[in-house]
Structures are given as C-alpha cells and as structure tokens.
Amino acid sequence: MTGWAEKILDIDLTAQSYTTYPLDMEMARQFVGGRGLGARLLWDLVGPDIDPLAPENVLIFTNGPLTGTGYQTSNRFSVSTKSPLTGTILDANSGGFWGMQFKKTGYAVLIVRGKAARPVWIEIKNNSVAFHDAGELWGLRVFAVTERLGQSNNQRNVLCIGPAGENLSRMAAIMNDRERALARGGPGAVMGSKNLKAIVVEGSERPQIEDKDLFKFMLYETRKLLAASPLTSQALPEFGTVVLMNIMNNIGALATRNHQQTQFEGAEAISGEELTEKYLVKNASCWACPIGCTRISKTDKVEGEGPEFESTWAFGAQCGIDDLPAIIEANTLCNDLGLDTISAGSTIACAMELSESKYMDSDLRFGRADLLAPTLEAMAYRRDVGADLADGSLRLATKYGHAELSMSAKGLEFPAYDPRGMQGQGLLYATSNRGGCHMRGNMVGPEVLGLPKLIDRFQVQGKSSFVILHQNSSAAIDSLVLCKFTNMGVADEYFARVLSAVTGVQYDTGDMIKVGERVWNLERLYNLREGFTRKDDTLPPRLLNDAPTEGPSKGWVVQLEPMLKEYYRGRSWDENGVPKAAKLAALGLAGL
Amino acid sequence: MPIVKLYANLRRVAGVQEISVPAASLKTLLSALVTEIPALESHLFEDGQLRRYVIITINGHHVTVLDTELAEGDQIAIFPPIAGG
Numbered sequence: 131m132t133g134w135a136e137k138i139l140d141i142d143l144t145a146q147s148y149t150t151y152p153l154d155m156e157m158a159r160q161f162v163g164g165r166g167l168g169a170r171l172l173w174d175l176v177g178p179d180i181d182p183l184a185p186e187n188v189l190i191f192t193n194g195p196l197t198g199t200g201y202q203t204s205n206r207f208s209v210s211t212k213s214p215l216t217g218t219i220l221d222a223n224s225g226g227f228w229g230m231q232f233k234k235t236g237y238a239v240l241i242v243r244g245k246a247a248r249p250v251w252i253e254i255k256n257n258s259v260a261f262h263d264a265g266e267l268w269g270l271r272v273f274a275v276t277e278r279l280g281q282s283n284n285q286r287n288v289l290c291i292g293p294a295g296e297n298l299s300r301m302a303a304i305m306n307d308r309e310r311a312l313a314r315g316g317p318g319a320v321m322g323s324k325n326l327k328a329i330v331v332e333g334s335e336r337p338q339i340e341d342k343d344l345f346k347f348m349l350y351e352t353r354k355l356l357a358a359s360p361l362t363s364q365a366l367p368e369f370g371t372v373v374l375m376n377i378m379n380n381i382g383a384l385a386t387r388n389h390q391q392t393q394f395e396g397a398e399a400i401s402g403e404e405l406t407e408k409y410l411v412k413n414a415s416c417w418a419c420p421i422g423c424t425r426i427s428k429t430d431k432v433e434g435e436g437p438e439f440e441s442t443w444a445f446g447a448q449c450g451i452d453d454l455p456a457i458i459e460a461n462t463l464c465n466d467l468g469l470d471t472i473s474a475g476s477t478i479a480c481a482m483e484l485s486e487s488k489y490m491d492s493d494l495r496f497g498r499a500d501l502l503a504p505t506l507e508a509m510a511y512r513r514d515v516g517a518d519l520a521d522g523s524l525r526l527a528t529k530y531g532h533a534e535l536s537m538s539a540k541g542l543e544f545p546a547y548d549p550r551g552m553q554g555q556g557l558l559y560a561t562s563n564r565g566g567c568h569m570r571g572n573m574v575g576p577e578v579l580g581l582p583k584l585i586d587r588f589q590v591q592g593k594s595s596f597v598i599l600h601q602n603s604s605a606a607i608d609s610l611v612l613c614k615f616t617n618m619g620v621a622d623e624y625f626a627r628v629l630s631a632v633t634g635v636q637y638d639t640g641d642m643i644k645v646g647e648r649v650w651n652l653e654r655l656y657n658l659r660e661g662f663t664r665k666d667d668t669l670p671p672r673l674l675n676d677a678p679t680e681g682p683s684k685g686w687v688v689q690l691e692p693m694l695k696e697y698y699r700g701r702s703w704d705e706n707g708v709p710k711a712a713k714l715a716a717l718g719l720a721g722l
Numbered sequence: 723m724p725i726v727k728l729y730a731n732l733r734r735v736a737g738v739q740e741i742s743v744p745a746a747s748l749k750t751l752l753s754a755l756v757t758e759i760p761a762l763e764s765h766l767f768e769d770g771q772l773r774r775y776v777i778i779t780i781n782g783h784h785v786t787v788l789d790t791e792l793a794e795g796d797q798i799a800i801f802p803p804i805a806g807g
Contacts, residue, residue: 364802368730369731369804371805372806380782381782381783568807579777579805580775682779
C-alpha cells in the first residue's frame with residue numbers, strides 16, 4: 131500500500147530497547163493518521179488507571195499518508211497522550227519540518243513508553259535507533275538544545291523539551307525545529323516525566339504515491355486555489371494571524387482581563403497592523419507551504435518566530451497589557467522554556483485577578499508588562515509565585531478558593547474568542563474533547579469572518595449543526611495531517627481526492643467527514659471511560675451568568691443548555707452525552 | 723457624521739486609518755468612500771457587488787444589507803478578507 135509508512139517504532143525507555151512491527155492497515159484506513167491513528171492506539175495503551183505522569187502513560191507520535199509527499203502543508207505531525215493538565219485524551223499537532231523528516235525515517239508511528247533511569251535523548255536515522263546520555267543537555271533551554279543537536283531544517287530535525295517540561299509543568303510544550311510547538315494540554319510534562327530530553331530524526335525514504343498523475347493534478351489545482359484565495363495569498367502572508375485582534379475587539383468578542391470584559395482599549399496597540407508596521411522582519415513558511423503565515427518579529431531584545439494571534443492575546447488583552455515588544459519577548463521566552471503560550475498567559479491573568487481581589491498574595495496586576503518575563507521564568511522552574519502557576523489556572527484558582535476564576539473547560543484554558551460574543555464558540559469550548567480549545571472546529575469562520583458564509587453569532591437554535599460539522603471536518607484534517615489554513619482556499623473534497631491519489635484507497639468527501647466523526651466519537655468514549663460526564667461539558671459561571679455591561683456583546687451570556695441538548699441529539703448521543711450504540715456501530719466503533 | 727475605520731491592507735491602500743463620511747445609508751457611504759478614495763474601489767467591489775469576504779460592521783455588528791440606514795456617530799468598520807486561528 132502506498133502513502134502510509136507501514137511500520138511502528140515502539141521504544142521502551144525503561145529497558146532502553148525498541149521493537150518495530152507493521153502498522154495495522156485496516157486501522158490506518160479507518161483512522162488515516164495523525165490525531166485519528168493516535169487516538170485509536172491510545173485507546174488500547176492507556177486506560178483510566180494510569181496517571182498521566184506515570185511511566186505507564188505513553189507518547190504516540192504520528193504522521194499521515196500525505197506527510198512528506200510535498201502536497202501543500204504536508205509537513206505536520208501529531209502527538210497523542212493522556213493530558214497531565216486535563217486528564218482527557220490529548221492530541222497536539224505541529225508544523226515546521228520535523229514531521230516531514232519523521233516520515234522519511236520510514237515510520238508512521240513512534241510509541242514512547244516507560245521512563246529512562248537517567249535523562250536520555252533518542253536519535254532515529256532510518257532503521258537505526260540510538261539512545262544517548264542527555265546529562266549535559268538536561269537543564270538547557272530549547273534553543274540551545276536544538277542547536278547543540280544539529281538542527282538543519284531539511285536534513286536533521288530536533289524535537290525537545292525545555293525546563294518547563296523537565297520540571298513537569300502541566301502546561302509544558304514539546305518544541306520542534308526550534309520554535310514550533312506541540313503545546314496544548316502539557317505533552318512536554320509527559321516527556322519530562324520519562325526523562326526524555328529530545329528526539330532527533332534523519333531519514334531518506336521517500337513516500338510512495340499510487341497515482342502520480344492525479345497527485346500532480348491535485349498539486350496544480352491546490353496551488354491555483356490557494357493563489358486565488360485572498361485569505362491564503364494576501365491576508366495570511368502579509369499580516370499573519372494577529373490581524374484578528376482588531377476585528378475580535380470591534381465585535382466585542384475579545385476576552386479581556388481574564389474574561390472580565392469583551393473589548394480591550396489597547397487592542398490597536400497589539401494588533402496585526404501594528405506588528406507588521408513596527409516589528410515584522412519577514413514572513414516564513416513551514417515545509418511545502420505556499421501560504422507563509424509565520425511571522426519573524428524583532429524587538430530590541432529578541433528576534434524569532436511569532437507571535438501568533440493567540441499568544442499576543444494571551445499576554446496582551448487577557449493580561450490587560452498593550453506593550454507589544456513585551457508580548458513578543460514573552461512569546462519567544464515561552465518557546466525557549468517550552469511553555470504553552472495560551473495556558474501560560476491565561477494562568478497569569480487568573481493570578482492577576484486573584485491578586486487584585488486579594489484572594490492571593492502576589493505583585494501580579496493587570497497591565498504589569500514588566501512581570502511577564504520573570505513570571506514565565508518562575509513558572510518554568512517552579513520558583514516563588516511560579517510554583518503556584520506552573521500547573522495551570524484551574525489548580526491555581528482552586529488552591530486559593532476560587533475555582534470559578536479559571537477561564538477553562540475541562541481544565542484547558544480558553545483562547546481569545548469570548549463566547550459571549552459567539553454562541554457557537556461557547557458550545558465548541560464546552561464539548562471539545564481536549565478541553566477549552568478553538569482548534570477543534572473554530573467557529574470564527576462562520577460567526578465572524580463569513581467563511582464560508584456569515585451566520586448570526588448570537589443565534590442559538592440550529593447552531594449545533596455548524597459546530598458538529600466543523601468538529602468533524604477539523605478532526606479529519608488533523609488525521610491527514612494537514613494545516614487547517616489550507617481549508618481556507620481548498621474544499622474538503624480536494625483532501626479526499628488527494629488522499630485517494632496517494633494511497634490508492636478510494637475516499638470521497640463523505641468518507642473524510644466520517645473519519646472525523648469516527649475520531650470525535652472515539653475521543654468521547656475515551657473521556658467517558660476516564661470518568662468525564664455531561665457535567666464536564668460546561669463553561670465557567672462568568673460566561674454562563676455574567677453578561678458584558680458594554681460593547682456589542684452587552685447583555686449576552688452563553689446559552690449553553692439549549693445548544694447542548696441540540697448538540698447531543700445531532701451527534702446521536704443520549705441525554706447524558708453518551709454515544710448511542712447505533713451511532714458507534716455505524717462508525718465501526720461497536721467493539722470498543 | 724458616521725466614521726469609517728479601515729483595517730489591514732485597506733489602511734495602506736487608503737493612506738488613512740479613519741475618515742468621516744457624510745451619508746444616510748451604508749450604500750451611500752460606500753459610494754462616497756470610493757469616490758473620495760478611488761484606490762479602495764477594487765478592494766471593496768467586484769462587478770458592482772461587495773467583494774466576497776469583505777466584512778463590514780456598524781458599531782460592532784455585522785451588516786450585509788447595503789440599504790441599512792446610518793445614524794449620527796455610527797462607527798463603520800471595514801475589514802478586507804482576513805483569516806487566522
């Protein structure tokens with residue numbers, strides 16, 4: 131069969147040994163790769179009796195059949211594990227170059243089990259796997275490790291953790307290619323708990339393509355479509371994602387000061403327009419990507435990748451800070467420490483509110499840009515106030531008696547979009563399988579940008595059907611593994627056609643959406659098995675009860691209950707949010 | 723008088739971030755705007771229709787009907803096609 135790398139590399143860090151065995155191709159057909167394949171394997175390997183930071187938890191790195199083929203954005207890869215932040219199933223995916231190189235080693239899946247007795251790093255060169263002593267690397271930050279281990283974008287790629295992962299911060303990221311991140315949900319802490327510092331890949335196998343002529347045609351068509359779309363050919367290359375700051379503020383859906391407001395008076399100062407005018411050096415791309423949304427930004431102190439919209443918001447509006455250089459520097463620092471910027475920024479914001487309300491004793495106050503960097507350092511090293519913040523806003527707020535001030539769902543901190551200004555986004559946050567996340571089916575497209583068509587962001591009835599479709603589509607794209615920005619110029623049917631061309635297995639658009647639905651339901655089953663219930667499909671009281679008192683979203687709270695009931699029906703789940711037997715059978719999940 | 727706020731590359735095209743435009747309806751306002759700043763026309767219109775993915779809000783609320791009436795002091799924000807995540 132073509133497309134897929136048909137082997138699994140299974141590493142036991144405790145024994146410092148490894149085995150390889152064939153990928154189950156029927157499983158691959160059903161779940162494709164990336165997030166889907168990772169979820170299916172995690173279902174078998176990590177049950178409810180396993181602590182996320184115990185050696186029995188695993189890290190499952192996956193690529194997909196399109197990875198490394200050169201199809202637009204075919205650079206991404208995924209990691210699956212049980213999240214130490216939320217306890218839910220977790221997958222995170224990242225761009226850059228590591229995924230492409232990983233595919234070239236000839237493995238579809240890398241499973242990492244156990245715990246090394248002392249810090250190690252792993253080197254995978256095609257069929258050879260070497261364990262190296264990481265004693266001299268342990269304690270180093272991400273940039274230094276990446277350089278020390280010989281990062282070279284197209285030939286040798288480094289994936290590693292920084293001090294945050296070593297110190298088991300539940301917000302720790304796994305970084306690749308210096309400044310790309312597998313960030314949400316704390317996979318870096320899982321890697322740190324295994325005494326695994328880095329994984330370096332070098333490969334030479336080329337992915338095989340079944341129908342080369344059709345594949346070439348799809349490449350050509352996709353290139354034309356991405357060039358024709360103003361979103362992918364102009365907006366993203368010129369301004370990056372931070373261009374969303376002003377529009378989200380304009381419509382009153384920009385979470386501000388720990389979601390106390392929905393508009394930020396300093397939004398213009400931290401906007402994409404400001405970044406482009408004053409701090410942008412150039413744009414950049416991941417491997418095989420013609421879009422080029424990556425920013426390279428420079429201040430007096432740093433030059434590096436980013437910041438993205440979410441990072442700028444998290445250290446900006448959410449913390450009441452309008453100092454863009456300080457935000458850029460905080461973003462670069464997170465990359466070097468190996469921290470998730472969204473959770474880090476929102477946890478700092480939570481601490482700011484707790485401190486201003488005198489529930490907690492610290493110097494943190496909204497607007498204190500000077501405290502961003504020292505606080506992030508403290509979090510990564512669990513020092514001083516950082517010891518309280520290192521494990522996220524929910525544990526922080528609970529410790530100080532006010533869990534309701536954590537702006538999170540299932541323990542994962544929300545991104546920028548305040549759902550009191552976007553009803554569908556509220557439903558999305560409450561039902562996302564890895565917690566408060568926008569990347570599971572971002573409703574900013576239809577509710578704000580008119581992609582593909584504008585719908586009323588305040589409408590409640592009928593909104594669940596859009597959320598379900600977006601969730602299924604996102605899960606399918608995450609299983610391919612492609613960048614969702616491709617979807618802004620290219621319809622889902624193109625992904626089905628290129629997948630068919632590469633693998634020789636016939637998928638149509640409906641099949642792709644079904645893959646996504648299958649993955650979504652499997653993730654739901656996983657969380658149910660972990661003990662999550664309907665009561666966890668919820669939002670903080672602030673979003674359900676406290677309406678903004680000014681701005682375009684004045685008077686609105688998230689009408690979650692009616693949307694949730696409709697959502698469960700739409701997904702063919704019972705009133706407790708449990709998938710019905712007939713639905714599971716239709717998706718091929720009946721035996722689980 | 724309504725105030726028009728421009729975003730993203732529209733600022734560069736227009737040479738301004740903000741401009742007051744006397745108009746009683748959105749349709750009249752847009753017509754006056756492109757008369758005042760002709761360089762904006764191709765970014766906002768195609769074959770006489772508002773370009774796909776151009777976003778217009780009035781006081782923070784999306785508007786798609788060009789005959790919408792305007793009031794004194796209304797803030798009209800115009801965004802070109804933009805994207806993000």
